[in-house]
Amino acid sequence: MKFLRLLVKNLTRNKRRSILTISSIAVSLFLVATLETLMTELKNPPETPDSALRLICRHKVSLFNALPKAHEDKIRAIEGVEAVSGQLWFGGVYKDPANFFANFTVVVDEFFKVYPDLQLTDAEKEEFLADRTGAIVGNALADRFGWKRGDIITLQGTLWPVDAELKIRGIYSGGSDLGTSLYLHWDYLNELMNDFGMVGTISVRARSADDVPRVAAAIDEIFRNSSSPTKTETEKAFVLSFVSMLGDVQLLITSIVSVVTFAIILVAANTMAMSIRERVREIGVLKALGFRARQVMFLLVGEALMLSLTGALLGAFAARLLYSSINMAAITAGFIQRFYVTPGTLLLCAGIGLMTGLISSAVPAWQASRLPVVDALRRVV
Amino acid sequence: MIPIKYNYRSILIRRMGTAMTAIGIGITVAIVVVMLAMIHGLDMTFVESGDNLHLVVIREGSLNEVNSYFERPAYDAIRFLEGIRRDSEDEPMVVGELTIGLNVIRKSGSESNVIIRGTAPMGIALRPGFKLLEGKMFQDGLREVLVTRSISERFQGMALGDTLIVYDQPFKIVGLFEVPDGVYDSEIWCGYNDLAQVSTRPIFSSLLLLAETEEVARNLIDRIEDDERIQLNAFTQKAYFAEQTTSSIGLKALAVFVAVVMGIGSCFAIMNMMYGSVMARQQEVATLRALGFRRGSILLSFLLESGLMGLIGGVAGCAIGLLFNGYSAGTSNLSSFSEVVFNFKVTPEIILQGLAFSLLMGLIGGFLPARRASSVKLIDVLRQ
Numbered sequence: 040m041k042f043l044r045l046l047v048k049n050l051t052r053n054k055r056r057s058i059l060t061i062s063s064i065a066v067s068l069f070l071v072a073t074l075e076t077l078m079t080e081l082k083n084p085p086e087t088p089d090s091a092l093r094l095i096c097r098h099k100v101s102l103f104n105a106l107p108k109a110h111e112d113k114i115r116a117i118e119g120v121e122a123v124s125g126q127l128w129f130g131g132v133y134k135d136p137a138n139f140f141a142n143f144t145v146v147v148d149e150f151f152k153v154y155p156d157l158q159l160t161d162a163e164k165e166e167f168l169a170d171r172t173g174a175i176v177g178n179a180l181a182d183r184f185g186w187k188r189g190d191i192i193t194l195q196g197t198l199w200p201v202d203a204e205l206k207i208r209g210i211y212s213g214g215s216d217l218g219t220s221l222y223l224h225w226d227y228l229n230e231l232m233n234d235f236g237m238v239g240t241i242s243v244r245a246r247s248a249d250d251v252p253r254v255a256a257a258i259d260e261i262f263r264n265s266s267s268p269t270k271t272e273t274e275k276a277f278v279l280s281f282v283s284m285l286g287d288v289q290l291l292i293t294s295i296v297s298v299v300t301f302a303i304i305l306v307a308a309n310t311m312a313m314s315i316r317e318r319v320r321e322i323g324v325l326k327a328l329g330f331r332a333r334q335v336m337f338l339l340v341g342e343a344l345m346l347s348l349t350g351a352l353l354g355a356f357a358a359r360l361l362y363s364s365i366n367m368a369a370i371t372a373g374f375i376q377r378f379y380v381t382p383g384t385l386l387l388c389a390g391i392g393l394m395t396g397l398i399s400s401a402v403p404a405w406q407a408s409r410l411p412v413v414d415a416l417r418r419v420v
Numbered sequence: 421m422i423p424i425k426y427n428y429r430s431i432l433i434r435r436m437g438t439a440m441t442a443i444g445i446g447i448t449v450a451i452v453v454v455m456l457a458m459i460h461g462l463d464m465t466f467v468e469s470g471d472n473l474h475l476v477v478i479r480e481g482s483l484n485e486v487n488s489y490f491e492r493p494a495y496d497a498i499r500f501l502e503g504i505r506r507d508s509e510d511e512p513m514v515v516g517e518l519t520i521g522l523n524v525i526r527k528s529g530s531e532s533n534v535i536i537r538g539t540a541p542m543g544i545a546l547r548p549g550f551k552l553l554e555g556k557m558f559q560d561g562l563r564e565v566l567v568t569r570s571i572s573e574r575f576q577g578m579a580l581g582d583t584l585i586v587y588d589q590p591f592k593i594v595g596l597f598e599v600p601d602g603v604y605d606s607e608i609w610c611g612y613n614d615l616a617q618v619s620t621r622p623i624f625s626s627l628l629l630l631a632e633t634e635e636v637a638r639n640l641i642d643r644i645e646d647d648e649r650i651q652l653n654a655f656t657q658k659a660y661f662a663e664q665t666t667s668s669i670g671l672k673a674l675a676v677f678v679a680v681v682m683g684i685g686s687c688f689a690i691m692n693m694m695y696g697s698v699m700a701r702q703q704e705v706a707t708l709r710a711l712g713f714r715r716g717s718i719l720l721s722f723l724l725e726s727g728l729m730g731l732i733g734g735v736a737g738c739a740i741g742l743l744f745n746g747y748s749a750g751t752s753n754l755s756s757f758s759e760v761v762f763n764f765k766v767t768p769e770i771i772l773q774g775l776a777f778s779l780l781m782g783l784i785g786g787f788l789p790a791r792r793a794s795s796v797k798l799i800d801v802l803r804q
Contacts, residue, residue: 055695063688070681100587100619101521101533102757103486197481200651266620268588270523283530284752284759291458295451295678302447306689309440313696371670 046341053314057346060310064350064395065357067303068388072358074296075384077375078289084278085377089156090215091248094255095277096241099268105237106267108146108225114243117257119250122152125238127225131194131203133184140180142194142221144228146238153244156214163188163209171227173208177218179366181210194221201231215274217376243271300391308399311343315403322407323415336408343400344393351392355385422713422721427728434697441693442733445778448682449737453766453774454744455675461765462668462751469602470657472634474546477627477644480651483663485519485626486535486756494650495624501643503636504629507545514629515543518615521758522586522608525576532750533758534571536586536608538615546628547599555580555595560611563618564594567608570761572596574750584608587618603661606750606761628657664755683781690785694726698793705793706801715794722790723783730782734775741774742766 050057096114098104111123125146132138147168151157159175167173176186186192186207194203205223212218229235243258245251255271262269272280315322325335359380367378431438470476477498482488495516504512518538526532537543540560544550558564565584572578572593584591591610599605616622631637637656644654655663698705705718745766753760 056692059688059692059695063685063692066681066685066688070678070685073677073681099523101523103521103533104619197483198487200479200481280531284532284757291455298447298451299682302444303685305440305447306444306692309437309444309689310692310696313437313693317696317700 042338042341046338046345049338049342050345056310056314060307060346061350061353063306064303064347064392065354067299068351068354068391069358070354071296071299071391072355072380072384072388073362074292075387076358076362076378076380078292079381079384080375080378081282081285081289082279084275084282085215085217086275087156087213087215089154089244090274092245092251093153093274094243094245094251094258094271095274096243096258096269096271097239097277099259099270102239104267105239106241106269108229108236108238110238110262110267110269111146111241113261114241114258117254117261119246119254119257120243121246122149122244123241124148124150124153125225125241127228127237127239128198129194129196129203129223129228130198132197133192133194136197138184140183140219140221141216142223144225145222146225150222153242154214157211158213159209159211163211167208170206170208171224172203172205174205174221174223175209175211176207176221177214177216178210178212179218180221181207186210194223199228199232201228203227215278219376242274300395303391304395304398307343307347307395308403311400312403315339315400315407319407319410319415319418322410323412323418326412326415332408336404339404339407340397340400343404344396347396347399348389348392351388351395352385355380355388359385422708422717424724427721427725430697430701430725431728431732437693437696438729438732441689442729442736444689445686445730445733445781446736446740448686448781449734449774449778450740451682452675452679452777453738453741453770454764455671455678456770456773457741457744457764457766458749459668459671459675460767460770461749461762462671462760463665464765465601465603465605465760465762466661466665467658469604469661470659472656472658473631473637474657475627475629475631475637475640475644475654476657476660477629477652477654478625480645480653482653484756485517486521486758488625489621489623490650490652491623494652495627497647497650498627498629498644498652501640503631503640505632507542511542512629513542513546514627515540515546516612516624516627517543518612518619518621518623519625520615520619520621521756524578526574526750527576532575532752534575534606534608535756535758536565536610536615538610538612540612543609543628546630547604549599549602549604551598551600553596553598555593558594558610560613563589563591563610563614565591565608565610566595566597567593568605568761569596569598570605570748570750571608571759573748574759574761578608586610586615589618601763603664603753603760606759664753679777683777686781687785690726690730690782691789693729694722694786694789695792697725698722698789701793702796702801705796706798709796709798710802718796719790719794722793723786726786726790727779727782730778730780730785731775733782734778737778738771738774741770 098106108125111125114120115123127144129142129144131142151164167175188207188210190207192205196202203223245254251273258271259269322335362378362380367375478485478488479490499512499514504514507513520536521533522536524534553569558566567578580593580596582593584593631640641654644652744764747764748761750759750761
């Protein structure tokens with residue numbers, strides 16, 4: 040395609056300008072890709088087919104209020120409930136508060152039935168169930184601190200006035216926390232706290248997706264008039280409520296993305312106008328040779344598109360490459376577990392690139408193509 | 421030295437190009453300034469919440485009032501300690517409070533937790549910034565509450581006269597208050613007895629007391645912490661809140677990331693612009709050289725020009741950033757998981773940082789083109 044060759048030739052004429060333009064667009068779109076991915080991850084917590092069947096039941100007033108463990112029995116009796124496991128945030132510190140990670144006490148009897156997506160060997164499961172001072176840790180967490188099965192670690196109590204000395208009985212992978220947490224026995228804490236019998240939340244596994252809404256409503260109904268009324272929601276909704284607490288952060292990120300996009304277009308338009316202005320004579324020659332106004336315009340717009348699309352795709356794919364090779368969970372201590380640049384985000388970046396190319400070159404290209412040949416040739420640049 | 425007139429005339433001639441590049445830089449600076457203002461506002465909310473004379477006492481091992489609980493005997497043990505200031509009626513200025521997180525909905529529809537604090541008239545006296553804005557003070561026993569104005573504006577069902585449901589019991593909002601520029605400005609206050617009764621938790625989350633001098637405060641902290649029977653920790657109010665600035669860590673990281681990436685992008689943009697400018701002015705530069713100006717002066721001159729361009733953008737960006745000064749927003753205090761409302765604060769320091777950043781971008785971006793300009797070969801250019 041001769042047209043394409045001409046286009047590429049024109050771009051390589053001033054290599055430095057082309058490279059700089061592509062670079063600045065690429066960098067800006069790298070930022071856009073990163074921010075978009077952050078938003079997407081915040082709005083879409085990791086899910087597994089098992090997590091879709093899980094409900095989290097907490098005290099209606101707020102997450103801070105405890106529920107009596109006795110609630111478990113009433114929940115178990117509801118039609119459609121397969122397994123129930125109470126949990127209580129332990130919040131222990133391992134050596135230094137900066138080493139923060141999530142650690143929970145769990146009622147172990149049906150724990151693995153509620154969380155079958157935690158993958159570990161049957162031997163590990165049995166050992167954990169049998170040892171009240173045992174703990175299971177996620178593989179990402181184990182890697183972070185170099186823990187192995189059989190290690191004994193101490194968690195200092197901050198929330199609870201007791202320290203926990205635990206033996207690591209198993210290392211799990213998978214789960215909706217992607218291997219970044221630690222679980223210990225609720226019985227262990229309960230005994231140290233003189234049988235206080237309280238849990239923070241109760242995790243419930245429903246028999247099927249259809250049962251989920253009905254079970255949630257049933258649980259809340261049973262406890263509506265009790266001294267500890269509940270609010271039950273799917274695990275996904277529960278996780279999202281934490282994100283919504285961050286409030287205006289989403290607004291902030293969206294605003295930055297829009298503003299950055301606007302800035303890119305501006306800068307690209309500037310470059311485009313500059314280069315077209317310099318090539319007025321050359322455009323005159325093209326027209327004198329017989330190129331039509333419309334063809335000249337397409338040529339100029341085509342060059343702009345090629346530059347901006349290349350820059351956009353470069354930036355987007357650089358983001359994808361970078362984030363697939365670093366461990367976000369380790370860097371953010373489990374706050375962000377997964378940082379995957381989705382095809383949707385890549386498409387968005389390509390779209391912005393396209394739009395930038397079109398908008399930035401439209402006016403200058405149109406004007407240049409309409410210039411009478413004589414005036415163009417006469418112009419001293 | 422080439423007169424600066426040359427630079428700003430050149431900028432004026434290439435008005436459009438300069439303007440567009442400056443706007444691009446301006447946007448980068450505006451974003452950075454706004455983010456810095458947000459972080460500063462958030463941090464200041466914690467820093468300004470306390471001083472060194474007020475002490476916050478919570479359970480040993482707890483990091484926040486909300487997670488702490490202890491019983492009456494501890495309160496009694498502390499109440500009559502020496503060094504606690506007495507008020508005009510010779511009462512020790514100590515108050516025992518109960519703080520609970522209440523799950524509520526913002527006007528925007530998203531969920532959050534707001535702290536409801538059961539306190540006593542002494543608690544009001546211990547907060548010198550307290551101001552009742554509208555309505556009247558709550559009466560313990562009548563299930564009345566006060567709500568801060570910022571909370572009332574951000575959350576559903578929290579206007580003066582509305583009824584708040586706390587543990588399934590109706591509480592009437594009888595007044596709006598403020599305790600400016602602090603964490604207390606995002607709370608709901610009511611009588612201790614009312615809250616203890618409906619939550620069936622006759623315990624204390626924290627004590628707040630006023631010491632007579634800073635040295636006395638330090639002694640009191642030691643006294644309280646050494647007492648084995650009560651197992652409590654004491655902090656100056658200042659230290660207690662300073663601990664909670666961890667909420668802005670994520671935002672700080674994001675701000676640095678955005679600033680660096682956009683800075684790099686802007687450098688490329690300036691470089692592009694300046695190269696174009698330099699290439700077009702080769703004859704001018706050659707003329708200048710022929711006139712006797714040295715390479716160094718030319719380099720400096722172009723550097724100055726790109727720096728100037730950066731600064732123009734920086735000024736525009738800071739002006740835009742200033743528009744956000746005082747803007748009110750709310751997020752989660754990651755230590756207590758409850759709402760903290762704060763205002764964006766653009767300080768002179770932040771403006772200076774923004775300007776310095778823009779100047780830096782101008783200089784870095786303009787360096788290579790300036791070098792190119794100064795290394796122009798006289799003969800080749802004059803011959804063209």
